[in-house]
Amino acid sequence: MRHHVRLRRLRPLALLASACIALPMAAQVNAGASVKAGAAHAKRASSASGTINWWGWTPTDSTLANDEIAQFHKVYPKITVKFKLITIANWVTALRPALVSGAGPDIFEMQPGAYVTEFNSFATNMAPVMTQALGANWQSKIAPSGVSGLTYNGKLTAASVGSVYAGMLWINQQLFAKYKLTPPKTLSQWVSDCAVFKSHGEGCFVQGNATEGFLQDTLQSITNSVQPGLWTEASKGTAKWNSPGIVKALTIWKQLFSNGVMQAGSLGYQQYPDANNAFLTGKYAMIMMGTWYMQNVTTAGMKSAMQAAGVTNPKPFTALPIPFPNVGGHPSASYGDADYGLAIYNRSKNIAAAEDFVKWLATSSEGQQYVANQLDDLPSLRTIDPNFKAIQLVNRAAQQGAIQNLIKNVGSVTQPRESLLSSDVQNAILTAAQSVGSGSATPKAAADTLQKAAVAAGEKFK
């Protein structure tokens, strides 16, 4: 056969086709200060020892977690803690089979809402541990969201380490200064700012809309601007998801796509790593993130994050939080929950050592001070604030006041972020947002579908 089918005229096709096949392979080749708490580290007497595994989705920079572990190890030298960072998108996928099979980590992170509902049966009751650490009135010493959101049927499933709040944008101040722009306060200014950035070949606002969670923040912020509190009411079932305020919020959401605010292809972006990396590499001027992004105002945090985003010689830029623009007629209030609590796996073989670590990080002043100074979470203990003298900021003049204001403002937050939503409702929100964003459904139709899905998911409406 080899000598009989001679197709010389078609040989250039072989070359072309081979080149097409080789292109992606070539693309593959091309793709490609620690904070001091200042506390004394007195070694604690503890009978516990050994190695414990801690799985979490945060701190998103595992360097921060390892710094915390190092501080803990100074106090409890007999206990070794190993942190495994799992992205939030893969959290359930990784944790669920591990817990069910009995091979789960000694400590795993818990978040108010769907995770507490799903994983509470694998967690020990942390209330006795909290009592032991903080006394009988322990509930009065920590942020309320760290108690209610992590309690399931009277059982405290995890000890809150810190809280997070969302409902603000983060901007790259250098880019705004470069083009002499002021941060947007209204939708029209947001649109005009984006037009200016685009005219200079810069990205404006970046968001990952491929998965739920972060687009939910944007929708909640828009809704809070349209009708303050409506989102929380719908989450509780005291208002419907297809009420006019939600429909208007979805209409504004659509405008973000059609007016050039949302980056092209946002429905294919993941917030982590795509949108996060795009912002940290300086390609975009704005991103929707919460208080956990405070870690990027520290020099060490920003350098580490930029390196993780692919910048080889990072030069930290000034990231600043700004209020969510007034897109619907009212200032948009922030919202938040306990970011994460540490739960102890009830089949752990080293519960005592795990309790020592949880107590140190969640209830000791030195552990909580360390959490505060990393500017990842707002500490759970009410008496602890970040010690800015011990924190090296990228641009102290611009950032310290902004961060202090942010911390002060979120102190009065009353609306939860995710704790009232089941995974089914969150999935329905994702579907509604994507269908409106892609144009396959009108805001009204998407809201109606969302309402039906919420009812089907068991949400009771009054």
Added chain:
Amino acid sequence: MPQVATGGKPKGAQASSPGRPRRPARTWHVKVPGVPGATSGRGSVKIASGVPWIMPALVLCVGLLYYCIGYTGLISTWNWDGISPNPKHVGAGNYSSIVHDPLFWGAVWHTLIFFAVTFTIQTFLGLLFAVLLHSKVKLAGIYKVVIFTPVVLAPAIMAPVFREMFSPTGQLNSVLHAIGLGALEQSWIGQTSTALPAIMAITIWEFTGFTFVLYYAAISQIDSAIVEAARLDGAGNLRVITRIVWPNVAGTTFALATLSVIGALKTFDIPWLVTSAGPDYATNFLGTYIYQQIIQLDHVGYGAALSVILLVIAVMFGVVLQLWRNRRADH
């Protein structure tokens, strides 16, 4: 203990040689004293000679695979989160919900389109490459390696590459812009209209090498005298391919069609890793939908019902293809 009663070639080998006289099948005789009527004239049961050889696989399949299928069928009648010790029995409720689930039908539709497009293009390209490389081509070995390499690359490794390539600022748009086709730049995986074609393009890129290898081997088996005779009769390249090569590789095409159907039904990794089955479920397949229901939303019973339906569809396609093949063979 069973004993070998007769020797000779395996039965299958005899069946494949129709011109030879058939020998009696090899049998094993097992004495079964307490089972009247179950014995042969010598007081033993006749067991087909291949049974001991297939026993390990049979035990594994029946014990593991079919048990799992049966258990999945049982779970499909539950409303269960996969953790709760007390699942609620809902009978055929999950199946009833699936029938009215637009996302399920969307996934079925995507699977059908995916199969039709990827199979057609892979078959065309695979056959084209095979024919071309059977001619005298310099550096043919290198071409073969280049064509086949995508087959051995793990989708998990390639997914970030394609996410980058197809992103709005990715290499594909850069190439289009550079060659003056900037008007064609798209958010390839960020919009519903182009996400599925992008997933199909990745799949074609990845598996055309496999199609090529099978066709290359099949073409090697064609009697060169037939082609030579056709050449002497004045047949050109196109006629040789369509009238000689294509009919003679029909068996391979059938095998590839079967594998493509199974592959389409099992599609999971590329759409999940590249587009997360989106946007707006534009690249949702049965595999990704089952994963989402079971893992992300804890609807284990519903996901199990989807799995059973997937199995039924797969068996159905297998039967249809087999019937089609038998009919062709009869003709």
